[in-house]
Amino acid sequence: MSAAPKSPGPMNPSPVNPCPTNTRLHTLGPVDQIPLGEGRAFGVDGEQVAVFRLRDGTLRALSAVCPHRGGPIADGTIDRQVVICPLHQHAFDLETGCSRTGAEPLRAYSVREDAEQNIVLHNEMNDVEN
Amino acid sequence: MTSVLDRPQGRHPVAGPRRRLVVVGNGMAGARAVEEILARGGADQFTITMFGDEPYGNYNRIMLSHVLSGEDSDADIFLNSLSWYRENSITLHANVRVDRIDKFTKHVFSNDGRVTPYDTLIIATGSRSHMPPMDGLYTPGGSVKHGVFGFRTIDDTRKMIQHAQQDHHRRAVVIGGGLLGLEAAYGLKSHGIEVEVVHSGGHLMNAQMGPDGGAILRRSVEALGIRVHTSSRTTAVLGKDRVSGVSLRDREDIACDMVVVAAGIRPNVDLAVLSGLPVERAIVVDDRLRVQDEDDIYAVGECIQHRGEVYGLVAPLWEQAVVLANHVTGADPSSAYLGSRTATKLKVAGVEVASMGLHGPELDTDEHIVFSEPSRGVFKSIVVRDNKIVGATLLGDSRKVAYLTQAYDRGLPLPEERISLMFDVGGPGGDVGVAELDDGAQVCNCNGVSKKALVDTVKGGCTTVSGAMDATRAGKGCGSCKLLVRQVVEWAADGAVEEDPAASYYVPGIPLDKPSLMDAIRKQDLRSVSEVFTALAPGSAEDAKSKMGLASLLKMMLADHYIDERDARFINDRVHANIQRDGTFSVVPQMKGGVTSVQQLRRIADVAEKHNVPLIKLTGGQRIDLLGIPKEDLPQVWADLDMPSGYAYGKSFRTVKTCVGKDFCRYGTGDSTKLGIEIESRFQGIESPAKLKLAVSGCPRNCAESLVKDVGVVAVEGGRWELYVGGAAGAHIRKGDLLATVDDPEEVKVLAGRFMQYYREQANWLERTYSFVPRVGIEHLRAVIVDDAEGIAAALDAAMQESVDSYVDPWGERDDPLTPGQFRTSLPLTVLPQVPVR
Known part of the structure; x- marks a missing residue:
C-alpha cells in the first residue's frame, strides 16, 4: 500500500460564499481520513496544506512546510493549541500559524466540516491573483 | 618590535593615544579584572594585552570538579572564548609565560622572546598545586612521575x-x-x-x-x-x-x-620575586590592589597578600577586580578593598557541605549553636558574635545555606530565636533574609547579578525560576547560588512564582514527578494518554510536549493493558522509522548482535536496488541503515525485507553490539556473540525513558566498547562476566560503573533486565543512564539490583517479563495500517527524497 491521494479536491466555488474577495473553497474529502489528534497533508492550488483534526473533533489548517528547515508539519505532534514540527521542535499556533519558538509564521487557513462530514478548506487568494 | 603597536584598532576613536595595559595571567582573576575594566570604558583608555601560560581562553576553574565527575563537559566551563578577546580588541598571547618585569623601563619579557612595554601592569599569576615533600614524586629526569x-x-x-x-x-x-x-x-x-x-x-x-x-x-x-x-x-x-x-x-x-x-595551593610569585617586587607569603598589595610602593603595577587574585591574608577562593577575586578596575580606569578613586569574608561549598553530589568563617567560638561571649544528627549525616554549627554570624558549618542539609551565607556576608541582624537560623520553624523563615537584602546585594557572584536585577526581571513578567535565570544569567556560573536565586524570585513574585515545570515534573504538562504520576495512573486506573490529560492535567488540557513521554511511560507500566492512541506518539513511533531532514525515513532491520547472513545481505541488497535507496550505511550499532525512504514506501520496503524492526528510531532498547567472540577470536574468553544475540532477542523493542545501547565483549580488550554503553558486558578470564552500567560515548563520554561480576550468562540477562526495569521505573524522561546512574549512585543500584536490599527484585523481573511478553514486531503493521493514511506522504507536492543518490 503506497498510494497516497495527491490530487487536490475538486474546486467547488460555494454558492453561499460570504466573502466577495477571491476565496476559493476546496472539498478535501471525508474528515475520517484524518485520525483524531493527527494531521494529514493536501495539495491545494499548488500549495501544501496540513489539516489537523483535534481530539475535540474540530479542524485546523496550516501551511504544511516548516519555515525553519522544511519539516513536514503534518507529521507533527499536536494538542489543542499548537503543532510541534518533528524535525527541530518549533511550535506553531494552530489558529494563527504564529510560531511560539521564534520561527517565521506558517500560513493559517480557515477550514470546517460540512454536513456530509467532508473537509472544506477556504483558500483566500490574498489580494493579488497570479 | 612590540605587540601592542600592531594590534587592531579599538571601536571608538578617542582623542590622544591610549595607554598600554598589560595583564600577566589569563585565569579567572586576570580575565575578570579586564572585564571590569572594559565595563568602565576601559577600551577607550587602553590598548590591552594579556599573557596566559595555558593555551586556551579563560575558563571557570571552580567547575573542573564537575568536569572530572562527568557532570559537565570541558567545553561547558569556558567563560571567555578566543573570540571574546578579538571582539574586545584584546591581544592575547596564549601559551606564553612572562619571565621578568623591568619595572624601571616598564617592559615585560616573555618566554617567546617578546618584549612588551606597558603603562599599567596587572599581575594575576594565580597559584599552583602544592607538591609536599616526599620521596619518589619525581623521576630522575626531574619531571613528575607518570601517574x-x-x-x-x-x-x-x-x-x-x-x-x-x-x-x-x-x-x-x-x-x-x-x-x-x-x-x-x-x-x-x-x-x-x-x-x-x-x-x-x-x-x-x-x-x-x-x-x-x-x-x-x-x-x-x-x-x-x-x-x-x-x-x-x-x-x-x-x-x-x-x-x-x-x-x-x-x-x-x-x-x-x-x-x-x-x-593545597601556593601563590605563583616567582615572577614577582625575580622582578624585585615585594613578596611575603604572596605579592603584597594595598587597599587599591596596587603592589606596595609601585605606582603602575597592580595585582589581583590568589597571587596577592592583602592585609596579611592570602585567599584561595573565587569570591574574593570578584570583589578585588571591581576595586582594581575602579582605580585603573579612574572610575572611582575612593574605592577600597577591605578584605573578604569567605564561604566555601563542597561540590560533591550527595554530600552537602557549606562552611564560612569560624569553626567554633573563640571569645567567652560568642554564642555557639550546634545540631548534630550523625545517622542522617546532618551537622550544623553556627557561631554568633554581637548578634551577627561570624561562622557556620552545614553538612547534609543545605536548606538554610543561602540565607546564612548572605547573613554572614552582609552582617544581617539575626532572629532572637536562634533555632530559626538552622530550621524553618514556621513563620517567614528564609524569606526574611531575602527581604532584608538590599537591592544592590550581589546574588550571583559569577555573573554579577544583583538582587535588583533579578527582582526587575520578575516584575517584568518573568515569573519562573528558570526563566529568570535564563534572562539574567544568575546561577549559570558555578551554580552555588541557585538556591538563593530561587528564594529571591519567589520573594519578588510575592507567592505568584510559577513552578518551573522542567524542574521536577516527569513531563511538562502534568504537574507531578514520576513517582506521583505513576501512583496516580495506578490509583485511577488510567489506560491512555488522553485519559491521563483529562484526569491529571490542569484544566484537563492536552500538551503536545508531554504526549510522547506519557505514551512511553504508560506502555512501560501497562504493557498489554495500554490503550495505544497513535496521536500521542512521535512521528518515528507512528511509522516505525527515523525521520530525516527532508521528511524521508531511515530503515534499519534487526540484525541481532551485529551478526548477519548471506540471505539477509542478499535481501537487503535487493531491496536497496529495487527502491533505489539513496544511501546505504553501516551504523555504529552494527546494522545496515537504508536512508531516504519516502513514508509511503515504508510498508513495501518492510515487506520486501521481511525482517523485523531494528528499533533504530525510538526511545527504547536499540541494539546489542558484540565482538567476534571466542569461536573465531584467538583471545576470546566468553561467547559474547551468543550472549549478545540472546540479550537482543529478549529485550528487543522495550520502551524506556531514553534510548538504550548495549554491548557484549568477549574479553577485556573490549572490541564491542562495552565500557561506554548503557549496559555493557565483558567476559573475563575464568568464565566470568562483568556487567557495566551508565556508560556513554556520544555527546557525553562516561565509563560505565561496574554493577556486578557473575559466573553465568543467564545471570547477566537477569541483572541486565532488572537494571533496565529499575531505570525504566525511576529515570526521568529523556534521562540517559549516564546521568541516571551517577544520580542514584552505583552503590545504591548494586544494593537494589544485585543484593535485593529493597526486596523489589522479583517485582522488577516480573514487570520486565510482562514487557518482553508483549513484544510485537511493529513492522507487521505494513499489511494492516493502524490509522487511516498512516503512511501517507506529508509533503504531497515535494519530490522526495531530496538527497543525491550515492
Whole structure:
C-alpha cells in the first residue's frame, strides 16, 4: 500500500460564499481520513496544506512546510493549541500559524466540516491573483 | 618590535593615544579584572594585552570538579572564548609565560622572546598545586612521575580522566582531604576507580570545620565508597617509572595506579620575586590592589597578600577586580578593598557541605549553636558574635545555606530565636533574609547579578525560576547560588512564582514527578494518554510536549493493558522509522548482535536496488541503515525485507553490539556473540525513558566498547562476566560503573533486565543512564539490583517479563495500517527524497 491521494479536491466555488474577495473553497474529502489528534497533508492550488483534526473533533489548517528547515508539519505532534514540527521542535499556533519558538509564521487557513462530514478548506487568494 | 603597536584598532576613536595595559595571567582573576575594566570604558583608555601560560581562553576553574565527575563537559566551563578577546580588541598571547618585569623601563619579557612595554601592569599569576615533600614524586629526569597529577588546570583534569579511563587503572590515592581533594576523589570515583584519601589533618576539611563536623563528613564520604585515612602523612610515591603505590608513615603501603596531589595551593610569585617586587607569603598589595610602593603595577587574585591574608577562593577575586578596575580606569578613586569574608561549598553530589568563617567560638561571649544528627549525616554549627554570624558549618542539609551565607556576608541582624537560623520553624523563615537584602546585594557572584536585577526581571513578567535565570544569567556560573536565586524570585513574585515545570515534573504538562504520576495512573486506573490529560492535567488540557513521554511511560507500566492512541506518539513511533531532514525515513532491520547472513545481505541488497535507496550505511550499532525512504514506501520496503524492526528510531532498547567472540577470536574468553544475540532477542523493542545501547565483549580488550554503553558486558578470564552500567560515548563520554561480576550468562540477562526495569521505573524522561546512574549512585543500584536490599527484585523481573511478553514486531503493521493514511506522504507536492543518490 503506497498510494497516497495527491490530487487536490475538486474546486467547488460555494454558492453561499460570504466573502466577495477571491476565496476559493476546496472539498478535501471525508474528515475520517484524518485520525483524531493527527494531521494529514493536501495539495491545494499548488500549495501544501496540513489539516489537523483535534481530539475535540474540530479542524485546523496550516501551511504544511516548516519555515525553519522544511519539516513536514503534518507529521507533527499536536494538542489543542499548537503543532510541534518533528524535525527541530518549533511550535506553531494552530489558529494563527504564529510560531511560539521564534520561527517565521506558517500560513493559517480557515477550514470546517460540512454536513456530509467532508473537509472544506477556504483558500483566500490574498489580494493579488497570479 | 612590540605587540601592542600592531594590534587592531579599538571601536571608538578617542582623542590622544591610549595607554598600554598589560595583564600577566589569563585565569579567572586576570580575565575578570579586564572585564571590569572594559565595563568602565576601559577600551577607550587602553590598548590591552594579556599573557596566559595555558593555551586556551579563560575558563571557570571552580567547575573542573564537575568536569572530572562527568557532570559537565570541558567545553561547558569556558567563560571567555578566543573570540571574546578579538571582539574586545584584546591581544592575547596564549601559551606564553612572562619571565621578568623591568619595572624601571616598564617592559615585560616573555618566554617567546617578546618584549612588551606597558603603562599599567596587572599581575594575576594565580597559584599552583602544592607538591609536599616526599620521596619518589619525581623521576630522575626531574619531571613528575607518570601517574601523579595535580588538580589545578583543565589539562590536569583531562589527563586525569584519560588515565582513569584506561582499563587496567583501577585504584587511586588522593593526597589531601580538603575541599579539592574530596572533589577529586568523588570525580575519580565516578569513573569507576577505587579511591582512597590520605589526609594529614586529624579530620577531613579541617580548614573549614571542627572535628565534630569532620567526623560526620567522613561517614558521608565513606558512604560514597571512598576510603579515608586521616592523620596519615604520605612519605613516598612508589614505582620505578610509573606509580605503583604510596608509602605512609607508620602505616601499610597502599597500592594504586594513580596519585592525585591536592594538598593545597601556593601563590605563583616567582615572577614577582625575580622582578624585585615585594613578596611575603604572596605579592603584597594595598587597599587599591596596587603592589606596595609601585605606582603602575597592580595585582589581583590568589597571587596577592592583602592585609596579611592570602585567599584561595573565587569570591574574593570578584570583589578585588571591581576595586582594581575602579582605580585603573579612574572610575572611582575612593574605592577600597577591605578584605573578604569567605564561604566555601563542597561540590560533591550527595554530600552537602557549606562552611564560612569560624569553626567554633573563640571569645567567652560568642554564642555557639550546634545540631548534630550523625545517622542522617546532618551537622550544623553556627557561631554568633554581637548578634551577627561570624561562622557556620552545614553538612547534609543545605536548606538554610543561602540565607546564612548572605547573613554572614552582609552582617544581617539575626532572629532572637536562634533555632530559626538552622530550621524553618514556621513563620517567614528564609524569606526574611531575602527581604532584608538590599537591592544592590550581589546574588550571583559569577555573573554579577544583583538582587535588583533579578527582582526587575520578575516584575517584568518573568515569573519562573528558570526563566529568570535564563534572562539574567544568575546561577549559570558555578551554580552555588541557585538556591538563593530561587528564594529571591519567589520573594519578588510575592507567592505568584510559577513552578518551573522542567524542574521536577516527569513531563511538562502534568504537574507531578514520576513517582506521583505513576501512583496516580495506578490509583485511577488510567489506560491512555488522553485519559491521563483529562484526569491529571490542569484544566484537563492536552500538551503536545508531554504526549510522547506519557505514551512511553504508560506502555512501560501497562504493557498489554495500554490503550495505544497513535496521536500521542512521535512521528518515528507512528511509522516505525527515523525521520530525516527532508521528511524521508531511515530503515534499519534487526540484525541481532551485529551478526548477519548471506540471505539477509542478499535481501537487503535487493531491496536497496529495487527502491533505489539513496544511501546505504553501516551504523555504529552494527546494522545496515537504508536512508531516504519516502513514508509511503515504508510498508513495501518492510515487506520486501521481511525482517523485523531494528528499533533504530525510538526511545527504547536499540541494539546489542558484540565482538567476534571466542569461536573465531584467538583471545576470546566468553561467547559474547551468543550472549549478545540472546540479550537482543529478549529485550528487543522495550520502551524506556531514553534510548538504550548495549554491548557484549568477549574479553577485556573490549572490541564491542562495552565500557561506554548503557549496559555493557565483558567476559573475563575464568568464565566470568562483568556487567557495566551508565556508560556513554556520544555527546557525553562516561565509563560505565561496574554493577556486578557473575559466573553465568543467564545471570547477566537477569541483572541486565532488572537494571533496565529499575531505570525504566525511576529515570526521568529523556534521562540517559549516564546521568541516571551517577544520580542514584552505583552503590545504591548494586544494593537494589544485585543484593535485593529493597526486596523489589522479583517485582522488577516480573514487570520486565510482562514487557518482553508483549513484544510485537511493529513492522507487521505494513499489511494492516493502524490509522487511516498512516503512511501517507506529508509533503504531497515535494519530490522526495531530496538527497543525491550515492
